[in-house]
Amino acid sequence: MPRHAISAALALLSGLAFAMPLAAETAPQDVSFAEDGLIEAPLSETAGDPENGAAIYADKTSGNCVACHAISDRTDAEFQGTIGPALDGAGDRWSEAQLRGIVADAKRTFPDSMMPGFYKSSGYIRPGDAFTGEAGSEPLPPLLTAQQVEDVIAYLATLKE
Template identity: 60%
Template sequence: MKISLTGAVFGAVMASAVYAGEVLPTAVAFTDGAVEQSLSGMPGDAANGRLIVGDKKKGNCVACHQVSDLADVPFQGEIGPPLDGAGERWSEAELRGIVANAKIMFEDSMMPSFYKTEGFIRPGKAYTGKAADDTFGPLLGAQQIEDVVAYLTTLKE
C-alpha cells in the first residue's frame, strides 16, 4: 500500500509539472515568436475560444479578421488575414505567441498584444477612456488565451 501511494503522489507531481500553473504576462518565454508552454497550465476549451473570438467585448478578433465559422457575427474586419486555415498555417505554440503578443513574431503588426502588461507608451483602462491604474491587466487572461488558441487550431481549410 505504501508503494502505490508513493507512486500516486509521484504521478500527481509529474502531471502538475506538465501543467505548471499560470505564467504571468511578464514571464512568457517566446522562441522566434512562439510560446511552447501553456499560459494557464490547463488545456484550452475551443468552444469558449470561439465565443471570445466573436465577442466584441472580449477578444473582438472579428473586428480585424474574417472567420467563416463565425458567419453569424456581423461586420467582420478585413485588416488582418482571414483566420480560416489558421490551424494549418501555424502550430499551437505559434498561435499562442501570436495571440499573446503578435509583435514578437510580426514586428509591424497592428494586432493588439492580448497578454501584455508593461512596455506600453500610454495604456488606458479597458474601454473607459481613462488612464490605467494599479488594476491594469492583460486584455485576455491566461485561460482565455488558451481557449482562443484551442479554437484557432480547429480552423482548417
C-alpha cells in the same frame, strides 16, 4: 482512529487545498518567448476549450478578434473585419506555439502588426487609463486571461483548410 486525529487530518487536508492553486497560470511577465515570438509552453495547466475560444473570437467585450479578422463559416459573427488576415485555415498555417505567441503579443512575431498584445502587462505605447484620456500606469492587466488565450488557441487550431 480517535475523533481528534480525524479532525486534525481534515484540517491539514483543507489547509493544503487552500495552499494549492486550482489551475496554475503563467503570469504575463513570466511568459517565455522564443526569439521568433513563439511560446512553446501553455499559459495554463487547463487545456484550451475551442467552444470558449469561438465565443471569445466574436465577443466584443473580451477578445473581439472579429473586429479585425474574418472566418468565412462564422455567419453568426456580424461585421467581421478585414484589417488582419482571414483566419480560415489558421490551424494549418501556424502551430499552437506560433498561435500562442501571436495572440499573446503579435509584435514579437510581426513587428509592424496593429494587433494588440492580448496577454501582456507592460511595454505598451501610451496606453489609456480606462476612458479618462490619461496614460495608464504599468503593469496593466492583460486583455485576456491565460485560460482565455489557451481557449482561443484551441479554437484557432481547429480551423483547417
